[in-house]
Amino acid sequence: MSEADADAFVDAIARDWRMALLNPVDQALCAYAEKLTRAPSDMGEGDVERLRAAGLDDVAIHDATQIIGFFNYINRVADALGVEPERFVRPWGEN
Numbered sequence: 001m002s003e004a005d006a007d008a009f010v011d012a013i014a015r016d017w018r019m020a021l022l023n024p025v026d027q028a029l030c031a032y033a034e035k036l037t038r039a040p041s042d043m044g045e046g047d048v049e050r051l052r053a054a055g056l057d058d059v060a061i062h063d064a065t066q067i068i069g070f071f072n073y074i075n076r077v078a079d080a081l082g083v084e085p086e087r088f089v090r091p092w093g094e095n
Helices: 003-016 024-038 045-053 058-081
Strands: none
Touching: 024 045, 024 058, 045 058
């Protein structure tokens, strides 16, 4: 995959992961990440079972949950403290 194709793929996921051409495992992970981010108190065993049904084992599910949780945590800390983005980081979509 060329760099331009990779950038277009990442952009498609960022715009709406449901419309991006993701494989079933990545679709399941995105749905899980979105729910864990937006409605963590609604999470249940069914969410884990959907990841298992997609082919993930418990170690992969644990690792994904840790990573998703960490990013949610660090973004909330940054938002709460008013941390500004680094100036050298371009806004998404800028070349």
